[in-house]
Amino acid sequence: MRIRLWTHPSSITPLTGTRGTPYKQQLKMRLQDACRAIGGKMANYEIIDSTVGLLCAIYQGARVKQSTLGEGCVVGNFSRVDYTELAHKTRIDRNNHIFQAKLGRFSYTGINTVIMHATIGDFTSISWNVSIGGADHDYQRMTQHSFLYSDHDGIRPPEQAIAYDRFTKPITIGSDVWIAAGAVITRGVTIGHGAAIGANAVITRDVEPYTIVVGAPAKAIKKRFSDEIIAALLELQWWNWPVEKIKQHYDLLANKPELSALQQLLRENKND
Numbered sequence: 001m002r003i004r005l006w007t008h009p010s011s012i013t014p015l016t017g018t019r020g021t022p023y024k025q026q027l028k029m030r031l032q033d034a035c036r037a038i039g040g041k042m043a044n045y046e047i048i049d050s051t052v053g054l055l056c057a058i059y060q061g062a063r064v065k066q067s068t069l070g071e072g073c074v075v076g077n078f079s080r081v082d083y084t085e086l087a088h089k090t091r092i093d094r095n096n097h098i099f100q101a102k103l104g105r106f107s108y109t110g111i112n113t114v115i116m117h118a119t120i121g122d123f124t125s126i127s128w129n130v131s132i133g134g135a136d137h138d139y140q141r142m143t144q145h146s147f148l149y150s151d152h153d154g155i156r157p158p159e160q161a162i163a164y165d166r167f168t169k170p171i172t173i174g175s176d177v178w179i180a181a182g183a184v185i186t187r188g189v190t191i192g193h194g195a196a197i198g199a200n201a202v203i204t205r206d207v208e209p210y211t212i213v214v215g216a217p218a219k220a221i222k223k224r225f226s227d228e229i230i231a232a233l234l235e236l237q238w239w240n241w242p243v244e245k246i247k248q249h250y251d252l253l254a255n256k257p258e259l260s261a262l263q264q265l266l267r268e269n270k271n272d
């Protein structure tokens with residue numbers, strides 16, 4: 001089913017709710033209001049064959065296609081979210097293209113970011129102008145052009161299957177990772193939990209958990225914490241806690257981790 005939504009171009013109030021009749025009625029009323037308010041001049045956003053959770057905000061010009069959005073997600077102006085799963089409270093900023101990806105809860109992006117065919121954990125912070133998983137054009141063939149796999153150009157004979165899959169190498173990014181502005185993550189890499197990727201870094205190799213990498217090609221410059229603390233954090237996996245537990249331990253999360261406190265928490269968790 002295809003639902004095309006039209007809203008007032010100057011309205012910044014997002015529509016809320018789920019698919020289904022009540023939601024569609026709400027949208028229809030918005031459409032009528034918008035048409036009255038602007039005398040026919042309209043801007044749009046689209047939700048196509050998708051499931052959109054409660055309290056999601058889809059901003060104008062955005063398109064969500066064959067995707068599943070958990071509760072409270074945001075899709076900013078002119079972003080495209082295609083064939084993607086966004087978990088609870090995921091935020092996609094403006095002018096993003098998210099294609100065949102999976103983002104865990106509370107993860108978010110900045111403006112102008114592109115993510116293709118990647119699995120991203122929870123609470124991961126992705127800045128602006130970041131490129132994750134751009135397609136690998138096969139430079140060993142005579143042409144590198146997209147007509148070998150895209151229908152758009154109309155050159156590939158219709159009876160021919162696509163020449164190759166440009167997304168075969170997987171990308172896995174852990175939880176609580178920070179990817180700074182302008183970073184490029186090439187296909188086939190794994191970035192461990194808690195890693196920090198410096199501005200404009202080009203990631204061509206795996207990044208160990210809690211490691212800070214910079215440059216092109218990126219190299220590790222340091223670890224965020226001592227090996228003992230990293231081991232405890234990887235065991236604790238706070239990003240898997242229920243939100244209530246995260247709130248309860250806010251002070252711990254907001255300060256430099258102390259080994260004794262982490263070990264105490266690990267003991268408590270074992271006794272739970």
Ligand SMILES: CC(C)(COP(=O)(O)OP(=O)(O)OC[C@H]1O[C@@H](n2cnc3c(N)ncnc32)[C@H](O)[C@@H]1OP(=O)(O)O)[C@@H](O)C(=O)NCCC(=O)NCCS
Pocket residue numbers: 126127128179180181196197198199200201212213214215221
């Ligand atoms: C990676 C980063 C977090 C490291 O910060 P830091 O721990 O304070 O690092 P330092 O300033 O001590 O730098 C350590 C070394 O790495 C180099 N370096 C730091 N960041 C670099 C980067 N992005 N690219 C290349 N080299 C970098 C420094 O020049 C320094 O080299 P030197 O030892 O030869 O002098 C930071 O530099 C960075 O890239 N921040 C991104 C900010 C951003 O994009 N924010 C967007 C909003 S999310």
